[in-house]
Amino acid sequence: xxxxxxVKGLAETARNFFGSYAEKDRLTTVQFPEERxxxxxxxxxxxxxxxxxxxxxxxxxxxxxxxxxxxxxxKCITIEKSTEKKPDFTGKPQFFPEKFEIDVSVCMSCQICxxxxxxxxxxxxxxxxxxxxxxxxxxxxxxxxxxxPNEYYHQIHPMEAxxxxxxxxxKKAKAEEKHVPAAAQAEGAAAR
Amino acid sequence: MSAVEERIxxxxxxxxxxxxxxxxxxPHHPSTHGVFRMNVELEGERVMKLKPVFGYLHxxxxxxxxxxxxxxxxxxxxxxxxxxxxxxNWAYALSVEKLAGIAVPERAEYxxxxxxxxxxxxxxxxxxxxxxxxxxxxxxxLMYAFREREKILDLFEQLSGTRMMxxxxxxxxxxxxxTPEWLAEAEALVGRFPAFLDEFEQxxxxxxxxxxxxxxxxxxxxxxxxxxxxxxxxxxxxxxxYDIRKVDAYGIYDRFQFRVPLGEHGDVYDRYxxxxxxxxxxxxxxxxxxxEIPEGPxxxxxxxxxxxxxxxxxxxxxxxxxxxxxxxxxxSNGTPEPYRYRVRPPSMINLTVLEDMCLxxxxxxxxVTLGSVDIILGEVDR
Numbered sequence: 283x284x285x286x287x288x289v290k291g292l293a294e295t296a297r298n299f300f301g302s303y304a305e306k307d308r309l310t311t312v313q314f315p316e317e318r319x320x321x322x323x324x325x326x327x328x329x330x331x332x333x334x335x336x337x338x339x340x341x342x343x344x345x346x347x348x349x350x351x352x353x354x355x356x357k358c359i360t361i362e363k364s365t366e367k368k369p370d371f372t373g374k375p376q377f378f379p380e381k382f383e384i385d386v387s388v389c390m391s392c393q394i395c396x397x398x399x400x401x402x403x404x405x406x407x408x409x410x411x412x413x414x415x416x417x418x419x420x421x422x423x424x425x426x427x428x429x430x431p432n433e434y435y436h437q438i439h440p441m442e443a444x445x446x447x448x449x450x451x452x453k454k455a456k457a458e459e460k461h462v463p464a465a466a467q468a469e470g471a472a473a474r
Numbered sequence: 475m476s477a478v479e480e481r482i483x484x485x486x487x488x489x490x491x492x493x494x495x496x497x498x499x500x501p502h503h504p505s506t507h508g509v510f511r512m513n514v515e516l517e518g519e520r521v522m523k524l525k526p527v528f529g530y531l532h533x534x535x536x537x538x539x540x541x542x543x544x545x546x547x548x549x550x551x552x553x554x555x556x557x558x559x560x561x562x563n564w565a566y567a568l569s570v571e572k573l574a575g576i577a578v579p580e581r582a583e584y585x586x587x588x589x590x591x592x593x594x595x596x597x598x599x600x601x602x603x604x605x606x607x608x609x610x611x612x613x614x615x616l617m618y619a620f621r622e623r624e625k626i627l628d629l630f631e632q633l634s635g636t637r638m639m640x641x642x643x644x645x646x647x648x649x650x651x652x653t654p655e656w657l658a659e660a661e662a663l664v665g666r667f668p669a670f671l672d673e674f675e676q677x678x679x680x681x682x683x684x685x686x687x688x689x690x691x692x693x694x695x696x697x698x699x700x701x702x703x704x705x706x707x708x709x710x711x712x713x714x715x716y717d718i719r720k721v722d723a724y725g726i727y728d729r730f731q732f733r734v735p736l737g738e739h740g741d742v743y744d745r746y747x748x749x750x751x752x753x754x755x756x757x758x759x760x761x762x763x764x765x766e767i768p769e770g771p772x773x774x775x776x777x778x779x780x781x782x783x784x785x786x787x788x789x790x791x792x793x794x795x796x797x798x799x800x801x802x803x804x805x806s807n808g809t810p811e812p813y814r815y816r817v818r819p820p821s822m823i824n825l826t827v828l829e830d831m832c833l834x835x836x837x838x839x840x841x842v843t844l845g846s847v848d849i850i851l852g853e854v855d856r
Contacts, residue, residue, distance in 0.1 A: 287680030294677040295614055307666070310621055322628075324650070326635040353780065355546040392549030392641045397649070398780055406635065 569791025646777025706798025
C-alpha cells in the first residue's frame with residue numbers, strides 16, 4: 283500500500299520521541315553552560331608547562347632543549363635558551379627557557395610536543411573556554427601564562443600525573459645514588 | 475571530465491547554442507558538503523553540462539608533509555578526511571611501515587582494526603544522515619545518525635584525547651594501549667549497534683519518497699565505474715566485487731569472517747543500501763576483533779618516535795577507507811623528510827564521474843547524487 287513505508291518511519295520517530303523521556307540512550311544531550319559532562323582523562327586542548335615547588339621560575343621542568351620546537355608540526359613554539367644554568371629537580375645544573383611562547387592560533391593540539399619531551403616538562407591542558415578579544419597578544423601565550431603547577435596537572439590528568447611522578451622519583455633516586463658516593467669521595471679527599 | 479567517450483544520456487538540446495542557463499552551484503551551497511562548486515548548464519530543469527570545480531580548501535598538505543619529518547605529517551593526515559582520522563592515520567602509518575620495514579605487534583593490529591571499523595560505522599551512519607538531509611528530510615535522520623556517531627566519538631576521545639583529530643597511530647603500533655574498560659565499553663556499544671541499525675532501516679528503507687527520489691537516479695554503470703577508477707562503496711554499488719580488505723588483506727583482515735555486499739543497479743538507492751549492509755558487516759568484524767584481541771605491547775619496542783630516516787626507496791600503502799581506496803605514496807632519499815609524499819584520495823577520484831551520473835537529470839537530483847558519492851572536501855582539495 284502506498285504510504286506504508288512512511289507510516290512505519292513515523293512510528294519509529296514516535297518511538298524515539300517518547301523513548302527519549304524514558305531511556306538515557308535516546309536523549310544524550312545536556313544543557314551545556316549549566317550542565318557539563320565530565321571530561322575524558324585523556325582530553326587535550328593546548329599544551330602547558332609543568333613546574334614543581336611553589337616558585338615558577340625555579341621549579342620549571344623545561345630545560346630549553348628545543349626538541350619540541352623542532353618537532354612541532356605547525357611550528358608554533360618559540361624558545362630562547364638562557365645563558366646561565368640553574369639546578370633542576372635532581373640538583374644537576376641545567377639551562378632554562380628565557381622565553382617560551384606558544385602561538386595558540388597556530389597550535390593544532392596534536393600532542394607531539396608532549397610525546398617527544400624527554401623531561402616531562404610539557405603536558406596537555408584541558409581548559410577549553412579560552413576566547414579573547416585580543417587576537418594578537420591574547421593568542422600568543424608567554425611562559426608566565428603557560429606555566430602551571432604540578433598539582434594542577436594532578437587535578438586534570440590524575441592517572442597520568444601519578445605515573446609521571448613515579449618515573450621522576452625513580453630518576454631522582456638514581457641521580458642521588460650516583461651523587462652520594464661522589465660526594466663521599468670528595469669528602470674523603472678533603473679529609474686526606 | 476567524462477571518463478569514457480560516449481555519454482550515458484543522449485542529449486537533445488544544442489550545448490553550444492548559447493541558449494542554456496549557466497548556474498554556479500556552490501562553493502557556499504550547503505548541499506555541497508563543504509566548499510565545492512559545480513558549474514551547471516541547464517535547459518529548463520535538465521542538466522546538459524556539469525563541471526566540478528574544486529580547490530577552495532586547498533592547503534598544501536603534500537608540500538607541507540615533504541618539508542617536515544615523517545612524524546610531523548601524522549597529525550596533518552587527520553585533517554584530510556576529517557570525519558575518519560583513524561583510517562587516514564592507518565593508511566599513512568602503513569606506507570611508512572612499508573618504507574622503513576617496521577613491524578607492528580599483534581595487539582596493535584587488532585586495535586587498528588577495531589578503531590578503523592568504528593570509524594567506518596560512524597562515517598556511514600553520518601553519510602546516510604547527510605544524504606537524507608540533502609533530500610529534504612530535515613533533521614530527524616541526521617539527528618539519529620549523529621546521536622550514534624557521538625557515542626563512537628566519545629570512545630575515540632577516551633582513547634586518543636580528541637573526538638575527531640585523533641592522531642592516534644604511530645609507526646610500529648598505536649600511541650595508547652586501550653584499557654580493558656575501554657574494550658568493554660566498545661563491546662557494549664557494538665552490541666547495541668545492530669538494534670539501532672534495525673531502527674534506522676525501519677525508518678527509511680521502505681519510505682516511498684526516499685525510493686522515488688533515489689531509485690534509478692544517478693546511475694553509475696559498471697564499466698564506467700571501473701574505467702574511472704572509482705573505489706569503495708560507490709564501486710560495489712555498481713556490482714563490482716572489489717574490497718581492498720579482501721583483495722589486499724592488509725593488516726590482519728584475512729583472519730575475519732565477513733562478506734562484501736554488492737549492489738545491482740548502481741543508483742543512489744543501491745549506494746545507500748550498500749552502506750547499511752556494510753555497517754552490519756563492520757559490526758561482525760568488530761565482534762570478532764574484540765573477542766580475539768590478544769595481550770601484549772601496543773607498540774613495537776624497537777620503533778623510535780623521532781629521527782626516522784628510511785633507506786632510499788619508495789612505498790605505496792593502501793587501505794579500504796570508508797570512502798574507498800585511500801593510499802599514500804612515499805619516496806625516500808635517505809633524509810628525515812620524505813622526498814615525495816602523495817595522497818590518493820578516494821573522495822576526489824569518485825567525484826570525477828559526477829557529470830556522467832547527473833546528465834539529463836534535474837537540479838534536485840544533482841544534490842542527491844553528490845550526497846551519495848560521499849565526499850569530504852578536506853580530502854578532495856588537500
